[in-house]
Amino acid sequence: MANKLIVNEYNISDFEPHENYKLVRIIDEKANFPISWLNTQGYCEYSLYLEYFQGVKTMPTKEMTIGTEEHAHLEAKFKETAQESSFEDAFELSKEEEIVSREMFVIDAEDGIRGFIDEIRMTPDRIVIIDDKPGTTAFPSTINQVRAYCLAFKNMMGDDNRQIIAALRQRGTDNIFWHEEFNEKNEENIRYTINFLHRLIDDKRDPIPTKNPNKCRKCRFQSYCEEKAI
Ligand code: SF4
Structure with missing residues (x-):
């Protein structure tokens, strides 16, 4: 097994910004949004509208700060043993031996998504895409997020047809608490969800x-939100 730090060749700020939504870029004439938005959408889509359309700024929550610190710690630990590689070289090598990478950037211009995969394990037989989460519950929104990473990665695989597995892991542990094969049905489902979010960004529908009320009580946008359920 070899640890590879796959170099991100993209500078996302080189792409034209979307006229309404912060962080959205126009790539090949299509809006391209961060995959993590699919997780936020599951909590409350209206918060995406407040933060990225209206530009509301708040302090990060304690959970966000802890998550960022844990991510940084895991990445630093990984870098102690990882060697830099291009995606092409690492992917080619994985046809012969297992390659592990962290924080790998994926971009899919066709579906209009991009993001960083927490951990990816590429073996000669299959690709395992792991998203680390603070708990052990596989919410529909976290499943959407990891499925979108799978979709973006699949579009980078060319004609390689290795099986792709989506997995959720309890952050800081080896506990994979949910996994599934990324098959045609899951691909169809995630495309539908992605396109639904594109309709919001393209101003073809309103944010939901x-x-x-329990979500609103804990929401960092509560004091700015006219739609809160409390
Ligand atoms: S207060 Fe409620 S409705 Fe408003 S953004 Fe937060 S979770 Fe959504």
Whole structure:
């Protein structure tokens, strides 16, 4: 097994910004948004609208700060043993031996998504895409997020047809608490969800606020939100 730090060859700020939504870029004439938005959308889509359309700024929550620190710690530990590589070289090598990488950048211009995969394990037989989460619950939104990484990665594989596995792992542990094969049905489902979010970005529909007052009580946008359910 070899640890590879796959070099990100993209500078996303080189691409034209979207006229309304911060962080969205126009790539090949299509809006391209961060895959993590699919997870936020599951909590409350209206918060995406407040933060990235209206530009509301808040302090990060304690959970966000802890998550960022844990991510940075895991990445620093990985870098102690990893060697730099291009994606092409690492992918080619993985046809013969297992390659592990962290924080690998994926971009899919066709579906209009991009993001960083927490951990990817490429073996001669299959590709395992792992997203680290603070708990052990596979929410529909976290499943959407890891499926979108799978979709973006699949579009980078060319005609290689190795099986892709999506997995959720409890952050800081080896506990994979959910996994599935990224098959045709899951691909179709995630494309539908991605396109639904594109319709919001393209101003073809309104943002949907949650109706769950418990979410609103914990929401960092609560004091700015006219749609809160409390
Ligand atoms: S207060 Fe409620 S409706 Fe408003 S952004 Fe937060 S979670 Fe969504």
